[in-house]
Amino acid sequence: MPSTAYSAELRPEPFLRCFVLCTGAVLGVLGVIAAVTLPWPLAWCVAVAAVWAGAVARELICLRRAWQDCRGFRIRADGSAAALGRDGQWRSVTVLADGVLLRRWGWIRLKTASGRVFAEPVRGSCREGRDWRRLQVIWRHVGAGE
Secondary structure (H helix, E strand, O other), X not given: OOOOOOEEEEOOXXXXXXXXXXXXXXXXXXXXXXHHOOOOOXXXXXXXXHHXXXXXXXXXXXXXXXXXXXXXXXXXXXXXXXXXXXXOOEEEEEEOOOOEEOOOEEEEEEEEOOOOEEEEEEEOOOOOOHHHHHHHHHHHHHHHOO
């Protein structure tokens, strides 16, 4: 089989996405609580809390929007990748170098042609999933070239 045909195709897991959004929201609230308890004047604390809340909300909204348009992704042996849009069309994306792929879970960072950067939480088992095994092999080889 030619190396360009060797690829791994994964579908997102709603549970992992929900977990990321919920923990992000909880950490955002904890950040607001920490900001308002700082030993500064009240106006500064409120301003820091508002900026923090806005930044967290923006990140979570951007992540959710990106996920709404990603029904799956495919990474090929040559390092190229594509994401499946909600319209059923595959669109070219770039796999960013700061993702993490461990034995049973990972965090793959992707960049769309429009410039939107998002991370996709993934998990799998080499014993149960052919695509997970392939992703592990591709990740080792693509990562070694960087």
